[in-house]
Amino acid sequence: MATSLKNLSSHTGKNITDISGKKFGVVVAEWNSEVTESLYAGALDTLLKHGAKRENIIKKLVPGSFELSLGAQWMAQHEEIDAVIVLGCVIQGDTRHFDFICDAVAYGITEVSLKYNKPAIFGVLTTNNQQQALDRAGGKHGNKGDEAAITAIKMLGF
Numbered sequence: 077m078a079t080s081l082k083n084l085s086s087h088t089g090k091n092i093t094d095i096s097g098k099k100f101g102v103v104v105a106e107w108n109s110e111v112t113e114s115l116y117a118g119a120l121d122t123l124l125k126h127g128a129k130r131e132n133i134i135k136k137l138v139p140g141s142f143e144l145s146l147g148a149q150w151m152a153q154h155e156e157i158d159a160v161i162v163l164g165c166v167i168q169g170d171t172r173h174f175d176f177i178c179d180a181v182a183y184g185i186t187e188v189s190l191k192y193n194k195p196a197i198f199g200v201l202t203t204n205n206q207q208q209a210l211d212r213a214g215g216k217h218g219n220k221g222d223e224a225a226i227t228a229i230k231m232l233g234f
């Protein structure tokens with residue numbers, strides 16, 4: 077199973093782009109904040125570790141993952157932003173609400189990246205339960221926030 081593999085957080089860090097002059101917008105959903113703040117900590121740590129300046133990492137909060145698309149758009153429309161990372165955690169409940177949120181935010185983030193011609197990275201956990209989310213926010217399966225940050229850096233080196 078894919079989950080038996082380490083995520084990109086086991087990357088070597090070699091051949092990574094110089095991001096000392098790059099500006100990152102990070103949009104974080106408040107829903108499941110224990111998880112999303114861990115994702116943010118992972119992303120922040122990775123960006124700083126690879127040379128980003130702290131003042132060039134702008135964090136904004138939105139209520140839930142459904143709002144990440146608009147938050148990403150509001151961030152990406154600023155010319156000085158080089159890449160946007162969205163971080164969220166959608167956990168399956170008893171209804172189909174999960175499906176609509178996940179589909180909407182995946183489509184919305186894709187639209188933002190294409191509309192503004194800059195990386196908009198999908199750092200949204202879509203899990204069956206909270207434990208799966210915790211495992212991917214600094215647990216046994218790494219940190220998807222770290223993975224999202226590496227993805228943004230790699231896209232800037234395209």
Ligand SMILES: Nc1c(NC[C@H](O)[C@H](O)[C@H](O)CO)[nH]c(=O)[nH]c1=O
Pocket residue numbers: 105107108139140141142143164165166167168177
């Ligand atoms: N159940 C989860 C939500 N629900 C809220 C939506 O994202 C949205 O804020 C609401 O439908 C109003 O537009 N959000 C998550 O991020 N994670 C969930 O598990």
Ligand SMILES: CC(=O)[C@@H](O)COP(=O)(O)O
Pocket residue numbers: 166167168169170171172173174177
């Ligand atoms: C993903 C959600 O919105 C979900 O947590 C809401 O739970 P439910 O589907 O039981 O209303």
